[in-house]
Amino acid sequence: MLFEDTTPAGLPCQRWRGLAGLLVLIYSASALRHHLFLLRELVKRDFQGRYAGSLLGFVWSFVQPLWLLLLFTFVFSTVLKIKIVDAGNPGGHFAPYLFSGLLPWIAVQEGVLRSSTSITDNSVLVKKLRFPAEILVVAVVLAALLHEAIAATVFLVVLAALGDLAWGGLPMLLLALPLQVLFTLGLGLLLGAVQVFFRDTAQLLTMLFTGWFYLTPIVYSLGSVPPRLRSWIELNPLTPLVGLYRQAFLSGRIGLVPGTAGLAASAVVLLCAGFWLFRRLKIAFVDEI
Numbered sequence: 001m002l003f004e005d006t007t008p009a010g011l012p013c014q015r016w017r018g019l020a021g022l023l024v025l026i027y028s029a030s031a032l033r034h035h036l037f038l039l040r041e042l043v044k045r046d047f048q049g050r051y052a053g054s055l056l057g058f059v060w061s062f063v064q065p066l067w068l069l070l071l072f073t074f075v076f077s078t079v080l081k082i083k084i085v086d087a088g089n090p091g092g093h094f095a096p097y098l099f100s101g102l103l104p105w106i107a108v109q110e111g112v113l114r115s116s117t118s119i120t121d122n123s124v125l126v127k128k129l130r131f132p133a134e135i136l137v138v139a140v141v142l143a144a145l146l147h148e149a150i151a152a153t154v155f156l157v158v159l160a161a162l163g164d165l166a167w168g169g170l171p172m173l174l175l176a177l178p179l180q181v182l183f184t185l186g187l188g189l190l191l192g193a194v195q196v197f198f199r200d201t202a203q204l205l206t207m208l209f210t211g212w213f214y215l216t217p218i219v220y221s222l223g224s225v226p227p228r229l230r231s232w233i234e235l236n237p238l239t240p241l242v243g244l245y246r247q248a249f250l251s252g253r254i255g256l257v258p259g260t261a262g263l264a265a266s267a268v269v270l271l272c273a274g275f276w277l278f279r280r281l282k283i284a285f286v287d288e289i
C-alpha cells in the first residue's frame with residue numbers, strides 16, 4: 001500500500017523522529033511516481049467537471065480572467081484612477097498590480113480549501129483497497145495550478161498587447177511556482193487529514209482565508225503599511241510569494257524579494273509535516289468517512 005509503515009521494528013523510535021518528515025517526503029515522492037496515470041486522470045476529471053454541461057466549456061477558463069482584467073482596469077484605472085508606484089510596479093497601474101497579486105492568492109486559496117475536503121468528498125475512492133488517498137490532494141493542487149496557468153497566460157497576452165510586460169522578470173516564476181506548490185500541498189495534506197476527524201475545519205478555513213487575504217499585500221503595497229505593523233505583514237509567507245509574482249510580471253528584475261527564504265522554509269516544513277500527519281492518520285480514514 002502506498003505510504004505504508006516501513007520503519008524497521010528493531011530501531012529505536014528516537015532515531016526516526018528527527019528525520020521522519022524528510023523520510024516520508026522522499027518516500028512519498030518516489031511512490032507517487034507510480035501513480036502518474038491516475039494523477040493525470042484525476043486532474044483531467046477535475047478540469048472537465050468544472051465546466052461540464054456549459055456551452056463554452058473550457059473556454060470559460062480564458063474568458064473569466066479576461067473579464068476580471070477588464071473590470072479591474074475600468075474600475076481602478078479609469079473610474080477611481082488609483083496608482084501604486086513601488087519597486088514591484090514601476091508603471092503605477094493598479095489593475096495589473098492587483099491581478100498579479102490575485103494570481104497566486106486564488107491558486108493557494110482554491111488549492112487549500114478544496115484539499116481540505118478532498119478526502120471526505122471522495123469517500124468512495126478512499127474506501128477502496130490500496131487507493132492512494134494522498135493523490136486526491138495532489139490532484140486538487142495541480143488542478144488549481146492549471147487554472148492559474150491559464151489566467152496567467154491571458155494576463156501575459158494583455159500585458160504584452162499594452163506594452164507593459166516586463167519580459168526580464170519572467171524567470172522569477174521558476175522560483176515562485178515550486179514554492180507555491182510545496183506550500184499549498186503541505187497545507188492541503190495537513191488540513192485534508194484533519195477535516196476527516198473535525199468536519200468544521202473547512203468552514204473555519206473559509207473565515208480564516210478572508211482575514212488572511214487582507215493581511216497579504218494584494219490590494220495595497222507593503223510600503224503603505226505603517227512601520228509598526230509592517231513587520232507582522234512581512235511574517236506572512238504569502239507576502240514574498242506575491243512579491244515574486246509582481247517582480248516576474250511587472251518589474252522586469254531578477255532577484256529575491258525580502259522574505260523568500262522564510263517562504264521556502266515554511267513550504268518545506270509544511271510539506272514534511274503534511275505528509276507525516278497524513279501518513280499517520282490515513283489508516284483511520286475509512287472508519288471515519
